[in-house]
Amino acid sequence: MRGSGPLIGTALTAGTLAALSLVFAPAAAAVTPGTAQASYDCGSWGGGTATLTATQNGTSATITINSAVTTPVAVARDTISSTLTLAKRGGGTVTFTGKRNPALAANSAVTMGPLSGTVAAGNSLDSYFAGTALSMTIFGFPVGCDALTSQTPGPFVFN
Template structure:
């Protein structure tokens, strides 16, 4: 009798756990989470940039940072409008935009876009192509001169 109670209790707990898994939203992750590219930023020069990506369902963020572009004077946090354009293996482009830069205050401090937001679809394969950042008359245009390493972002 006790064995039967233990058995039905275990079956009930397993059924409840399976039900919870079925009802849970699907986990999504972008891979790789970090990539690098070589960029050309015109008068600022050329070099390496780092891209850090995160995904939550169809919403994604990418942060772009590089020592190629450095602070020539101070910019407060959340003032630099940045657009990152990525090519989509399905065709066309996807843009990530933001105005969430950290304060850029120290002479020579590397550029950091802060999180740029965009919308992705399952299976999107995105590769960084260009970045434009502006605040007032200050403008930076960078173009990718290499493929992403270790590879494109797969959402």
Template sequence: MTSKTVRPPARRRTGIGAVLAAGSLALTGLAFAPAAAAVTPPSATISYNCGVFGGGSTVLTVTQNGTSATITVSSNIAAPLPLAADSIATTLTLAKAGGGLVTFTGNKNPATPTGGLVTVGPLNGTVAPGDSLEAGGGTLKMVLFGITVTCTPTGNQSPGPFVF
């Protein structure tokens, strides 16, 4: 008995080939697709005056994922007492080019000993593509032990505004 090789009809081979070609093109397109736009600069420095609580040079570090952005604030504000983790309610407002404010909020912070420098964040906010945000013109408010500490900027941030 002789065996014959059974081949699928030509139209089936063509269909499978087309699917494989389309899949290859799609993967190639993904490989060469531009990376998602990121905020620039990724961090900036600004000085805040927090009244009797001190102040000074503060670093704002930003990340972006689509229209969501987070900011971590590393301050020169010394903790007046030991601070428990996630015990500081924080609101950071940034001035938007063209007018208005964008607000970032959260209650995340590491545990901080008395005299340790206060770091808060990530603080969450919503941005739009092309937003240009500057800490100068906004405020940093932190609620510690029921007391609101309001910090005002003493100049513009360096190296410049965050552009999303």
């Protein structure tokens, strides 16, 4: 066992460095980018740039939307039914749905989500241009919004 002291010290140092590299390694992002902007036209309800924030956990994904559309009256929590349709690269669409929103004061920007959807590894999703991209039902009134731009800085790519 003579001479094993330096080997044990070297092994301990290597093990410590390996453990520290795991601790300080950057977390893997499940979806990139995590946030994007796109412009929507919601007719008489207004329009403008909305911020979309995406998260992913396996095949489940959520998107929260902070829109430029304002509500003329106060809206209670979880009373806006929303559907966001995104175009999938290569064809098809993926929808995110939900009835989730914070309580909104009159004349405030509408925030929806998280809206839930199912994604597959490699899905690249962007603004949808072939119809209504975002639909909401507020107090029983349907609101349809068309996407005017692609997402910036780019589409959501899911891992």
